[in-house]
Amino acid sequence: MVKYAILCEKASAAKNFAAALGGMQGNFEGNSYVIVAGSGHLLTLVEPEEMVDESMADKYSSWSPNEMPWDSSKLSWKKRPIVYKGMDGKKRSRATDLAKLKKNTMDAEIMVIATDVDPSGEGELLAWEIIDAINWKRPVYRMYFSDEAAPSIHKSFREMKDVSDKNKDGDYVKAEARNRFDYLSMQLTRLATTYARQTGYPIKSARQGRLKSVIVRHIFEQEDAIKNYKKTPFYEVKFKDEFGNMFARKVKDDEAEGIRFLSKTDGAADMQKFGPSGITDIKKTRKSSAPGALLELSGLASILATKGYPAKEVLATYQKMYEDQVVSYPRTEDKFISNEQFNEMSSKVNQIANLVGVDTSLLTHRTARKTHVKDGGAHGANRPGSVVPKSLAELSKYGKSAEIIYTTLAKNFLAMYGEDYIYDSISARLEKYPTFVTSFTVPVELNFKRIFDTSNETKVKDDEEVEAGTKGIGTMANPFLFEGANKKPTKPSMKWIMAYLSKYNVGTGATRTGTLAEISSGKNAMLSEKKGTLKLTETGAITAIMAEGTWISSVTITKQLFDAMNDVGEFKKPTQYIIDIADKIIAHDKQLMAKNSSKLVKVLGKPKAKDTFVEKPKTEGTVNGEVIKFNEVWGGHTFTEQEKKSLLAGEVIEIEYVTAKKKKARCKGSLQKQSYKGKEFWGFKPDFSK
Known part of the structure; x- marks a missing residue:
């Protein structure tokens, strides 16, 4: 009897697998199993300076444009357990979870990946991270399931496939390539942020990325068109x-x-x-x-946005509903449902219709439509799940938007049973x-x-x-x-931006919705969203201006990038191809961002004096054989070339500076290694006794 260790993505999924198979451990059709669960990603790529030789650490930790682009060939792509804050506020490491997983799978003969079958390969990536971290050397299989209902889990158990060589697992290869691209693209955020700060804007982070830059830039252009519109x-x-x-x-x-x-x-x-x-x-x-197509998650989110439900709320609520099988898998990229899924759902049509107030006499088209039903997908399009609620009121436990999510999704699904x-x-x-x-x-x-x-x-x-x-x-x-x-430009809205991304086929419905949720939430939000209408914050406007003309903000190049990632997953191109694209984008966009920073004041006006932040220029030199950097400005005084040479030579110099009370004074000092909040740095240190 073979013993399987079934690795689920998180505890809620493990609960559904246990319900389907008969417990957290046991026997299913003559095979022994134990179910274990991660908690999403347990590992993350380390900081850039930790990926390179110690002699290059300063370069890769720096936000100075002079230190970018990085030489990506020097990166080790090392990962470490994630450190997070628990409910009590104390820091914890996922190393504890990994140790538990290793212990609970020791007796198994085959590890089974049962994480989400995500079109981006994310489920595959987080599973292989765990498998590598616990040093698993035995066979690895994969369960492919359309949802977490018992019939789907049973079927996937019987039809699991051997994926023991992760480098031949296309979903993993694709996800890891995407992961590395996103990591390298942090340079674009550092560049945009640094250039903006040098212009005087106190921006915390001008986040750039393969979808967020496209969205923010397109909204900026539309807002600009509206501002400059003149009725003729x-x-x-x-x-x-x-x-x-x-x-x-x-x-x-x-x-x-x-x-x-x-x-x-x-x-x-x-x-x-x-x-x-x-x-x-x-x-x-x-x-x-x-009838119209079945809704993608982005389409559903854009409809609900007009009713006051932000993307973040819709995503979180939908996920909870999926975990109880009330709705189908959220992160699907399928536009159709399979014949098997159609047959499974047909018996529930009247029950769903009665629940959401649809007249069943309208549901007379009971045969599968070619426009909606086609085999070949993984999860099938978004639709009601296998569990039909007894009432809409009971859905409130999932979130504020649960009832309208289910009603909208159900009516969209039921429409295909209506006549033309x-x-x-x-x-x-x-x-x-x-x-x-x-x-x-x-x-x-x-x-x-x-x-x-x-x-x-x-x-x-x-x-x-x-x-x-x-x-x-x-x-x-x-x-x-x-x-x-002449036609007035349309106001930016959820529907408007989702239609734009859909037109160019950039990202899945879930990816678009997730990105909108990310950049419209938190203290560093780039967008504000009110009943589906989108408006750039100052952070968003700065980010968009810095991205003008860049490849990272080009919808065409982004589409090519997504296609290239798919090619990597299908082994048509190597992972290095994606890394090469990243290197080219960063080198190209760095030059443009340097120029774009000069447009900030012209477009946004001068930053407020109290908020002005100017990145201090640094000088590089050698002290006792060690390559160091130090600020060229201290106390309002900019060191001359001769003063820099004297400081690097270990000499004491005298300068004129401005005190905290805005008075001019003089002091002597030298270049010293100092410490601030536990971090060492080199800088001018005055000796007021002199």
Whole structure:
């Protein structure tokens, strides 16, 4: 009998596995097992200065632009147990958890990775970190499951695969490559922060990263477009029939010469060329459309944001609901559900409908739609889970947004059981002026739209949108002078930014939502979010300005980076390929950030005097064979080149400085190794006795 050690990602997952298999340890279908759990990541990469030879430690710990880019080939990629604060406020190390895991798996013959099957490979990464840390040398298998319900766990137990060589485990290789890219990109944060500080801005951290920089920069550009928007009226001849249908020439903004006029007088003169006209070429076509796609987590979050629920709240609440199998796996990148999942859920359709107030008589399309059901995914798209709550009220234990999360997700899912939306597409043109046309749709049968309309819920609506006519086409149309204006840029919102990222297929729905939650939370937030509307904080604006023109903020290059990471996971490219990309991005973006810092004052104005922070320039030299650095400024005095040489030679110099009371004074001093809060440094030390 083989004994398996089943490694879950955290205690809540271990609880579900125990419920499915019959306990934290025991026997399942003739195989012995014990279930153990981590607590998310137990290890982290050490600080840069700990990854290199001691002689290079100062260079890799420095935030000085002169010390970057790093030579990534010198990094050891060493990891250590995470140190964290417990509930009592005391610091603890995950080394204790690792020791416990090692002890509890000693008798097992095969380690089984049962962490989340995450599209980013994160579950694989944290599992292999643990396996390596406890020095496991025996076989390693992998369980692939769509959720933590018993049927899925049973199936994954029977079909587990041997992944004993981690370098052949694509999910791990992909995740480790991403992990190393993110680590190297901390240089961009250091560069942006340092350059901003040198300009006088007291920013704590101008965080840059492969998705956050894209988001912040795009929002900044939109805010800038709104700020600089100037309404420019134009005048154009249009026609209107007796039912209010508008007839106009199809024209693009850059091709409107001779049709649109900046002068009302010129527009009125153009209208003299036209008179009433009959309507012809009337066409009426009966059409249909299928229900919208199943929601990604980002789509769900953007809908809920307009109702006052921030991304952080939605993420946390959804995760708790998933752990109790009330909703499906959150971090999926699947857009479809499998035939097996469709069949499993079909028996619960009426129960779910009654719970969320959907009329079951609308749910007549009980066969699988090709637009929604397709095999090949890992978890299936976001949807209600296998456990249907007895009431919506009981969901409040998961969080404030739980009820609306479930209701929205359920209605979106139920819509695919509704019949297609039926409508008439109507078009016509003017008899005397055939370039003037109209077209609109008239609903015939709403069907699934009475349940949930995904496109309507997730669409970024234009402020100028108007409802089309529904009374049919008239018989005669008359000209009038239409007054329009150039379109005002849309306000940044959750829906707007999610639509942008989705358009370029950058990140999964969960990654987008997680990143928005991260950068809109905490004291160093780059965004504020209010009912789905996004606004940059000063920190966000500084970060965005520093990122202008950079590769890290380019949505195109970010898409290429995500694709390259997928290629690494499929062994089409080596991990070094991602590291090389990181090196190129940092070298390229450093030059731009240096230039961009000069734009801060122009765009944001001078920083407040009391908040001004200026990074002190440093001088490098040698003292007794040791390479050291020290501040070039002390007490308001900037050392001359001769004074620097004297200090490095160990000589005492005399300088004029400014006291705390803003008075000028003189003192003598020398270069000394000193200590501040337990950290040693070299600097000028005055000797006031002299």
